[in-house]
Amino acid sequence: MSSILAALGPMPKTLITIDFESFWSSHFQMKKMTTESYVRDPRFEVIGVAVKVSTRPSVWMEEADFRAWARGVDWSTVAVLHHHAHFDAFVLSERFDIRPAFLCCTLSMANALQGPGQGGKLAVLAERYGVGVKGKELDETQGKHRRDFTPEEWLRFGVYANNDNDLARALFDLMVRRLPREELWLIDTTVRMFTEPVFRADQAVLAAAAEGERAQKRKLLLGVASSAGVKLPSGATDEEVAEAAGVVLRSDPQFANVLRSFGVEPATKPSKKKGGVGYAFAKTDPAMQALLEHPDENVRALAETRQEVKSNIIETRSERIAAIGRRGAVPFYLKYCGAHTHRWSGGDKMNPQNFNRGTDENPGQLRAAILSPPGYVLVVADSSQIEARKTGWVGGETAVLDTFRRLDALGYNEKGEPVGDFYSERGSVYFGRAITKKTHPVERQTSKAMELGLGFGMGWFAFSGSLLKGFLGAPPVQFGVKEVELFGVNVARFASEPLWWNGPTGAAEVARLRESGARLPKASEDQAGAFLLHCAVTHHLVRLYRTSNARIAAYWETCKKLIEVMAQEGPPDAVRVRLGPIEVMHQAIRKPNGMVLHYPKLHRRGDGYVYWGSKSNRMQWVKVYGGLLTENIVQSLARDVVAEQALWVRAAGWHVATTTHDEIVCVVPEDQGERCLADMRRIMRTPPAWCADLPLNATGAIAKSYGDAK
Secondary structure: OOHHHHHHOOOOOEEEEEEEEEOOOOOOOOOOOOHHHHHHOOOOOEEEEEEEEOOOOOEEEOHHHHHHHHOOOOHHHEEEEEOOHHHHHHHHHHHHOOOOOEEEEHHHHHHHHHOOOOOOOHHHHHHHHOOOOOOOHHHHHOOOOHHHOOHHHHHHHHHHHHHHHHHHHHHHHHHOOOOOHHHHHHHHHHHHHHHOOOEEEOHHHHHHHHHHHHHHHHHHHHHHHHHOOOOOOOOOOHHHHHHHHHHHHOOHHHHHHHHHHOOOOOOEEEEOOOOEEEEOOOOOOHHHHHHHOOOOHHHHHHHHHHOOOOHHHOOOHHHHHHHHHHHOOEOOOEEOOOOOOOOOEEOOOOOHHHOOOEOOOOEOHHHHOEEOOOOEEEEEEEEOOHHHHHHHHHHOOHHHHHHHHHHHOOOEOOOOOEOOOHHHHHHHHHHOOOOOOOOOHHHHHHHHHHHHHOOOOOOHHHHHHHHHHOHHHOOOOOOOHHHHHHHOOOHHHHHHOEOOOOOOEHHHHHHHHHHOOOOOOOOOOOHHHHHHHHHHHHHHHHHHHHHHOHHHHHHHHHHHHHHHHHHOOOOOOOOOEEEOOEEEEOOEEEOOOOOEEEOOOOEEEOOEEEEEEEEOOEEEEEEEOHHHHHHHHHHHHHHHHHHHHHHHHHHOOOOEEEEEOOEEEEEEEHHHHHHHHHHHHHHHOOOOHHHOOOOOOEEEEEEOEOOOOO
16 A cells, blocks of 8 residues: 555545436536535435445335435445436535545546546447446436326336446456555645535626726627628627627638637637538537637637627526525535646636736736635645656656756745745756846746647747737737847848758748637737747747757657557557656556556558547547657646645644635635644655655645635
């Protein structure tokens, strides 16, 4: 048993499988609502409950009988299994005030074992694992309250629910053998973030945020309409503005071009009408649904308008959270292993991972609106620059690791923040002079963008576009004459010479960037010239990064060779290559914790490789290359570090309320905040045994609101 499992303690020996069947209709169902709003709605009604204790036969109960039976169970000593625990365990908590000692979820387990988007419905998994066949009786219950069932119909529905329990338990017994025990604890922790919520909503902050969202949306849609030559009166209503923009956006080519201007490449799908491929812009297309949940609020607004939702009735995220807060505590729905790299993703139409942190001048209002309950505080700790650290570690870039070790040794200021500044230090390396955040803000910010953006092989073309739209949520950056002189860039040479052997010139590629829909954040009479200056600088910076981090760049080439090895036919579980902490197998990479990154159907296509995976919420062929595989490995290993840290925080006795990328959030009594923060800093500065030489650091804060804890 690992030390973390010993610290967490034993799991309950008794496993009870529970499946709730509830009223649904054409208008009242989870396909059209969120899980939270469906369960908390006054119309919610339990039709029956299927209960399977250990491996005994499942029993179908009336709600009243279930309540009576539940009163005799010591829930602090049992584990409960659901197929979709975010739903069933939420019902158990909200409607029955039952919170078991441990929660298991076969849907979450399937995400971990096969990857997201590979089919997680109970019927699909039952067939895939050969444990039985799911019934179809649910289709017969639409619009039927409990009183509408005949005795025979209700009993037949019970056969269906009992079978679901048997399937879920059979799946659990098969999957649990392949899943590391630590991951079961992570599933339990993740599900409880939603089913046992603690956060409160600040209605005043959310009301102000909603006004700001609407104003921003109006400005965006006015720009869309204006760019297409549509003239609107100065007093046009929000509905008129939305309708005018909607006419433009309902044209597939125009909508695609607008998306590209925001750095989003539109998803495509096979088209019978067009005899090839078309855009995946239908309301039911997963890619379109993904746009409605996009982290960029402008992209979300465009997608909403495309779907003919009037601006004055669009429910903004602020209004959605406010409505949740009026119904009760605010649950955070995170999908365990929702991303290919095993990181968490968002769910229930409210992805807290996309809540903008903001700045002191422009605070992130959604984070500011999330409050601790009375008598409690939020304790937030962040694993500092973990991706840059992990990139240097897997690549063996000793200069980067030594820089981190030296800066970490400088200690912390009175706020508990590290004294050393990694981005200034690296800027000093890149630009050949001492850089500080105060004296050289441009160079320091440029260094930060380079470290965050170029570690996975991004080229100057993509880097140029990313900076123009705002890299990773930062304000847009446009380089010009000042940066050309500051960095000593030869613009004429970039413009006139081929960028690679027999390739296009820089000027030709800049023209292609302009044609792709990229926009300059600063007005310029000479648009072409301004683009050229910006791109010449980014081209210089990319080359500078690669020469200064030669081992990281070499790791991309190593990963390119690993892809070739993974694609070769042969025994599926045989280890073909061991590289540092990872083991390369057929179409898969096994990590130190036993979890596996999958690349199904990986094969060569043209001059590269593709695998069958999830992209833009749709299964499709996904390109993979050396830089992208490096990113997958780094992000997945970074996830494992933070995940283990979260379990250590839980083992220390603290309530982990959510996690956002490399951040852990606890909710604790006010008088225990400082002790909790000290524990979190200690834990998050200690590397796991499998990467004991990885330098780690962490910052943290205590506050009443999520926005203030930074």
